[in-house]
Amino acid sequence: MSKIFITGHKNPDTDSICSALGYAALKRSQGVEAVAVRLGSISKETQYALDFFQAEAPELIQSAEAKQPVILVDHNEPAQSVDGLAEAELLEIVDHHRLGGLNTANPIFVHIEPVGCTATIIAGMFECRKAELSKKTAGVLLSAIISDTVLFKSPTCTEKDKKTAEKLASIAGVDLQEYGMAMLKAGADLGDLTPAQIVRTDSKPFSFGSYKAIVSQISVMDTTDILAQKNELTAAMQELCAAEGYDLALLMVTDIMEESSELVFVGEPKQLIADAFGKDASGDSIYLPGVMSRKKQIVPQLTEAAAKL
Ligand SMILES: [Mn+2]
Incomplete structure (x- = not known):
């Protein structure tokens, strides 16, 4: 062998x-x-x-x-x-x-x-x-x-x-x-990472019901700098969806010190995000206090919401 x-x-x-x-x-x-x-x-x-x-x-x-x-x-x-x-x-x-x-x-x-x-x-x-x-x-x-x-x-x-x-x-x-x-x-040092790199670095594809999604995460000590680039990030996420055929792209901007995440998203259906987290998802991000884990606090919620949508 x-x-x-x-x-x-x-x-x-x-x-x-x-x-x-x-x-x-x-x-x-x-x-x-x-x-x-x-x-x-x-x-x-x-x-x-x-x-x-x-x-x-x-x-x-x-x-x-x-x-x-x-x-x-x-x-x-x-x-x-x-x-x-x-x-x-x-x-x-x-x-x-x-x-x-x-x-x-x-x-x-x-x-x-x-x-x-x-x-x-x-x-x-x-x-x-x-x-x-x-x-x-x-x-x-x-x-x-x-x-x-x-x-x-x-x-x-x-x-x-x-x-x-x-x-x-x-x-x-x-x-x-x-x-x-x-x-x-x-690891939290963003350095010279471009929005496209931030979105692709720690990203995983998932299927939620019939929807194809990519869920990325970036963990930082302070989210101020990265959230100042939200428009550039969502543009990079739109591009990623178009290039690779995803319905949705989500990016967890996780604050290690505060133990929370800002969930930034593009694509459809936004209702899936609203249902999964019980929040108004008509904008392009929601704040999720206490959320740090994609595996435990993001993916199961989206999976469950997709089954009911
Ligand atoms: Mn692991």
């Missing part, structure tokens, strides 16, 4: 990159030929984590060849996965998202658990398989947990994520709060 590719989702976030690296390290420690790959560019936050722990970024691939053995981490929806997945040989899924319509020819290993981060599951696998966790891998997995749980502030965060992060921080030799804030700050 050729080398197994372990990949996170398209437009990879820190969990998708770091869980792929961590799971590949675990597999290799068990004598399995596996390599982490990625389906898109590395974000500033992820780059900060990789640099800090001197880890190499996974190799970028465009698609999977037929029969290529593949393991999916941090996602399971084919629309978010590697092109060519249907013809590849899917071996395993390790994830913490909703199930999203995958069919397989053969029985496969699946570990899906509703915790805050895929890396939490993978750190647990190191423990139960009695594999040695290096400082580098511990740091990389820790970074994913900090990112996905927004340093434990996200409602997706569980006690298990926290406990795991504490253990990983002590192996990696970092102060959890200090390193965590520094990493989140690096």
Whole structure:
């Protein structure tokens, strides 16, 4: 069998990159030929984590060849996965998202658990398989947990994520709060990102009933600067819908400090957004206090509203 590719989702976030690296390290420690790959560019936050722990970024691939053995981490929806997945040989899924319509020819290993981060599951696998966790891998997995749980502030965060992060921080030799804030700050630096890049960086496609939507998220320490560009952002979102055939584009502008999101949107039906969040959605954005999680506080609400529309 050729080398197994372990990949996170398209437009990879820190969990998708770091869980792929961590799971590949675990597999290799068990004598399995596996390599982490990625389906898109590395974000500033992820780059900060990789640099800090001197880890190499996974190799970028465009698609999977037929029969290529593949393991999916941090996602399971084919629309978010590697092109060519249907013809590849899917071996395993390790994830913490909703199930999203995958069919397989053969029985496969699946570990899906509703915790805050895929890396939490993978750190647990190191423990139960009695594999040695290096400082580098511990740091990389820790970074994913900090990112996905927004340093434990996200409602997706569980006690298990926290406990795991504490253990990983002590192996990696970092102060959890200090390193965590520094990493989140690096990721929240918009720098020279254009509106088109902001909209595409951390974005995932979904189907809500018969509607095709793309839901993006950008997390910042202060939303003032980014919301000042709302018109440019909505223009970029209109373009994205036209180019890729989405009915709706939504962008969560998440304020890490305030623990809230401004949900910016374009497209139709706006009624779907109004119903999902119980707000007047006739404009181009709504304010959602306490909302930080796409997976738990945006996608299920839209899914449910679409079923009733
Ligand atoms: Mn994740």
